[in-house]
Amino acid sequence: MIEKFKNYMLQQEKTENTIQNYVRNVNQYIKWFEDTTGKEFNKLYRSNILDYKSFLKNVKKTRKGNSLKAETINANLSALIKFNEFLVKTKIQDEIVITDEELVKVQRQKINPTKIDVEDVEKFRQEILENEGVRNYAIVTIMAYSLTRITETLNIDITDFDFKTKELIIRNGKRTKATNNLYERQSNKCN
Numbered sequence: 001m002i003e004k005f006k007n008y009m010l011q012q013e014k015t016e017n018t019i020q021n022y023v024r025n026v027n028q029y030i031k032w033f034e035d036t037t038g039k040e041f042n043k044l045y046r047s048n049i050l051d052y053k054s055f056l057k058n059v060k061k062t063r064k065g066n067s068l069k070a071e072t073i074n075a076n077l078s079a080l081i082k083f084n085e086f087l088v089k090t091k092i093q094d095e096i097v098i099t100d101e102e103l104v105k106v107q108r109q110k111i112n113p114t115k116i117d118v119e120d121v122e123k124f125r126q127e128i129l130e131n132e133g134v135r136n137y138a139i140v141t142i143m144a145y146s147l148t149r150i151t152e153t154l155n156i157d158i159t160d161f162d163f164k165t166k167e168l169i170i171r172n173g174k175r176t177k178a179t180n181n182l183y184e185r186q187s188n189k190c191n
Contacts (some may be wrong), residue, residue, distance in 0.1 A: 001092070002027065007087045018152060025079035044084050045067055046097040053077065053102060070104040142168070 002023060009019045030041045032052055056073045080098050087093035121144050129137040142153050152170050160169045 003092065005086050008090070009082070010081070015151075020139055022074065022079040022082055023030075025076045026083045028076065043087060043093040044080065044097050049080060049098045049102065052080075053104075070106045074103045074106070075106075093127060146170070 004025060006019055009022060014022075022052055029052060032055065033041050033048060036051070037048075047112065054074055056068055058067075062068065075099065079103075081100065083100050084093070084096055088096060097107070098176075125137060125140055125144065128140045139153055142148060142156065143150070146153075146158075146168055148170055155171070156168070160171065161167075162169065
């Protein structure tokens with residue numbers, strides 16, 4: 001069933017990291033279910049999902065003994081939401097038993113409204129170039145001026161650069177922008 005779930009996510013063009021995380025979280029749920037009920041897993045039940053959510057919130061601890069953060073709980077529940085969708089679409093199960101409404105509300109701290117000037121970015125880039133080397137300088141430059149995430153930047157291949165149009169193609173990124181013009185940075189401020 002897990003292999004079919006992986007294939008289902010591949011067809012939806014999920015990234016390898018997303019697939020690995022979802023599979024890991026679904027496997028954790030299945031282990032919890034089988035350990036708790038003493039029965040083999042065959043489908044999702046709403047009551048079990050609510051019990052599992054309570055387990056994640058109140059019982060499960062990190063390796064350091066801390067309670068799980070809301071984001072971690074939501075990552076587990078999101079995997080189950082996708083898994084439930086898969087089970088229904090493949091007719092293993094008839095009903096949706098978990099939705100986004102089950103996600104834990106996350107209280108975010110306010111973002112610091114400090115603006116960073118291009119000059120500050122350039123000084124930082126120069127520090128990286130002098131002390132960390134060309135590879136890290138390239139990574140910081142791409143992240144600073146294309147606004148890509150770390151994993152998106154680390155997955156960039158030389159073939160993703162279009163040197164004629166001065167564009168970088170971001171494949172399998174979470175953002176909707178497919179390309180970023182790296183040379184617009186001279187006139188823009190970074191936030």
